[in-house]
Amino acid sequence: MKIFEYPLHIETPVLLxxxxxxxxxxxxxxxxxxxxxxxxxxxxxxxxxxNGLLIxxxxxxxxxxxxxxxxxxxxxxxxxxxxxxxFNGDSFDFPFMxxxxxxxxxxRPLNKKLNIDxxxxxxKNKRHLGMEQMRLKDVEIxxxxxxxxxxxxKDSVMLYEAYLENKDxxxxxxxxxxxxxxxxxxxxxxxxxxxxxxxxDSLTFENRIIKGQKWFLHSHKHDxxxxxxxxxxxxxxxxxxxxxxxxxxxxxxxxSDASIKLLLKSYPQLETTLIDTLSVLGVNFESLSSExxxxxxxxxxxxxxxxxxxNIAFSMLDQLLSD
Numbered sequence: 539m540k541i542f543e544y545p546l547h548i549e550t551p552v553l554l555x556x557x558x559x560x561x562x563x564x565x566x567x568x569x570x571x572x573x574x575x576x577x578x579x580x581x582x583x584x585x586x587x588x589n590g591l592l593i594x595x596x597x598x599x600x601x602x603x604x605x606x607x608x609x610x611x612x613x614x615x616x617x618x619x620x621x622x623x624x625f626n627g628d629s630f631d632f633p634f635m636x637x638x639x640x641x642x643x644x645x646r647p648l649n650k651k652l653n654i655d656x657x658x659x660x661x662k663n664k665r666h667l668g669m670e671q672m673r674l675k676d677v678e679i680x681x682x683x684x685x686x687x688x689x690x691x692k693d694s695v696m697l698y699e700a701y702l703e704n705k706d707x708x709x710x711x712x713x714x715x716x717x718x719x720x721x722x723x724x725x726x727x728x729x730x731x732x733x734x735x736x737x738x739d740s741l742t743f744e745n746r747i748i749k750g751q752k753w754f755l756h757s758h759k760h761d762x763x764x765x766x767x768x769x770x771x772x773x774x775x776x777x778x779x780x781x782x783x784x785x786x787x788x789x790x791x792x793x794s795d796a797s798i799k800l801l802l803k804s805y806p807q808l809e810t811t812l813i814d815t816l817s818v819l820g821v822n823f824e825s826l827s828s829e830x831x832x833x834x835x836x837x838x839x840x841x842x843x844x845x846x847x848x849n850i851a852f853s854m855l856d857q858l859l860s861d
Contacts, residue, residue, distance in 0.1 A: 775794070
């Protein structure tokens, strides 16, 4: 494995200022998951590298793929990565990488739920962008982004095969430039959010560090009787499920995900839904102070109390992970 590292001099984009992000793009020697990864390209914007750090992990001998993944895990941890950003990563990069990770029986698949796929965002907002094609180069042209390389992904495959045969450094340079431009051009690609109603913040999740691990509240929903909370993380765990009678909930954990289902009480005449404090907390709601009561309201007259949901969600997760 060869590692190419390029410190950049780009101020962290405003959209990325709150968390630690890595743009990710891979090059492979074919589309089948039986093929191998040639390059894992990474562009970090983190508290550790606020001006951008581009790293390329190159499977230069065709036998270093596993070593590339091991280095990838190391870099994700060193930079405390919260989110990946990719272009078509949900459909290609992440399924491909996780298939190869499974091939080596590595116990830590990459979490696609924490990937922001810019192609998916473009397709979802096709009407606002007014483009027929959503290929990377088409979106780059729409945004006026220039690239230096002139090869396609298919060309990159052929050049990689040629490089493996003769180890010509000029071929290496061409392949690396293609991946480099794919990564660097994803930064101005964030400009699509100036043309669509969807905000970048809507793609990120409320999170907390619990027991030394960051958990993200991936989604939540409620009806008249239950509040469902779905969490995700970058760490994989063994499968575990139980009903916790002491706090009146069902807890399920599998891989990098966890979920909690809590009991609610609904008062239609008051248009209010709240946590069933007696079942969940062992406390009669009427005995609580007015201030405490407010903390357990989930919805009132059509308004959702998000801060209450967030605080309850992570408090419950903390308690369940402690048991």
